[in-house]
Amino acid sequence: MGSQEKSGFETEDIGFTVLVVLISLAAAYLLAPYFGPVLWGVVAAIMFQPLTARLATRLDGRKNLAASIVLFGLITLLVVPTILLGISLVNEATMLYEKIASGQIDFGRIFQQVMSALPRRARELLSEYDLTNFETIRREFGSSITSGLQTIAGRVLTVGQGALSFIAALGVMLYLSYFLLRDGDRYGEKFRTCLPLRPATRDALIENFLLVVRATMRGTVVVAVVQGFLGGILFSSLGIEGALIWGVLMGFFSLLPAVGTAIIWGPVAIYLFAAGEPMKAGIVLFCGVFIIGMVDNVLRPILVGRDTRLPDFVVLIATLSGLELFGLNGFIIGPVIAALFIAVWNHHRDSRRAREEVLTGSPVPVQTDAVASRAVEESVAHPS
Template structure:
């Protein structure tokens, strides 16, 4: 039988097939768009916990289905159920806080007026110099913005019934996908690895870096956010500050932003407490904010992230903000991962360029050596 003919030229049919691959891939991505978040978190769960599933499967004598079920039930118990309960509690507290503001039990305007009255004269003159002395207008606008924000959160109670089916469907897709990726992650990973049109060394290096970045990002953001938000909520609750759960969740969210972080929440609160005469509470909040909440980020994040995936803070900040803007809450993972892969690709390009230059230099040196010492 005659062997297949080898082709070394690019033909028109090859271009047509590449176009077909691109079009079908884009169409499939468009098809998955309604469940983008579910697919994303299913893939992240597999990346984070597939090694654990494989080890558990070996200990159970190769019973992969049992090992995957145990890991998946653990993920539901540790992550899914607490997140749902937190969301319910958050909506309830936002509703309660909104009702207290609407009924006048919490007077935001009076709080701003008391803050203005407690300011030193020099600060008041500075404020007046820059045209910020119209506290009546500021008080009304600030109070209305807080009220409308809380009303928006509370209003989600009315849409729970409408969004319940979509949420359950998304959660089901995520768990279903996670099961198969946790059980057969190596198989699907090899399929993706073999299909990538890259040189073996470049492909393996980028895949390894991608997995490393995803795991480090999840450890360095989610864990730190949960710890800082939990500590912030406990501290606010102990100090008797209204809406401690809401402030704790917001601190956890803002902890995703480097440099500023949780200070966006606790610093203005401490200033207000100082200005209104609550010196003891203010001092406690400043101490806890700097030496407890702040130290979590300084100590825990480097341990969880590691040096291999450390990026400049300005890159992380811009990538996180851009990711949140483009992809919503999912962007706090997507943004830093894209930025890290961008840096990895260009680092790979630099290394390839250096290797080629070094090889060319060695070849030139070899030719010069041969000319100087002919045999």
């Protein structure tokens, strides 16, 4: 009788587990169309919920008012400027595309100027890879540039069609952000207690997740905005066409370690030198190295500190893969997945070491290799 009851309980437990999994998958499928707004709503709450809690304390516990004030600040300082930037970017891409289509911007002439300014040895090296033929370059790169600008410019035609979905997505993000800002602690505790993990493991992984998200936003986004802004101002002051587009691209490429914004200002400096403007080329080179480039070295340690660190090659792969798989959302998702991957395996290593110490009754030797030890110490995610 007892074995039958036990078997029945096990069957019911398995059935309920299957039901939980299926319902969770159905909920994820239901949220898929608004994955981006939900993600950014959660990120906004993670970033600003501590500020909301402090503000609520100063307002005698009025959480509704505190969440409303913080949300209004987000809309004023982040949402509205981003929308205005997007409109300006589309307009500038449209004008730039029209100039390329009409021949006002001649890539063939620019290419010849650059090639003639290169040293003979450099031209010989490029000729080995068939990179001295403009038609080859145009097929490889020119069509991509033109089609990219055409895609951005084409947004003008579809803005009316996509306005409703954009407003709906923005509304979902802000609405979700408000409730998470107001009741984030309560929802977080419910989520924490629902996870089927041991308390120590659960708390360590959640803490790591929060650290990674906050460090990603503080370090990556702020540095990208500052570098893109400085690059746009620099190009605009020098009269370079499409300064806003280049500034946005510099902000985007600042997500990538090692190369970063040099992908944009480096070729521009070469072109200006080839076009007979060495003074402008020198200014771009100097500002790119000592102003735009130093922003990353100065700001990121201040904003991120040692909360999150990943080897640069992990950051590069995680960021590129995230962008490829999830679009713009991937620059958060990629590093977070990489950081949690390392955190999970580090926790597994520590748990296994602790079990071995209990079984043997003596401490298990830790890793002595200096490089590996340093990598372990800095194993929580550095977002670019």
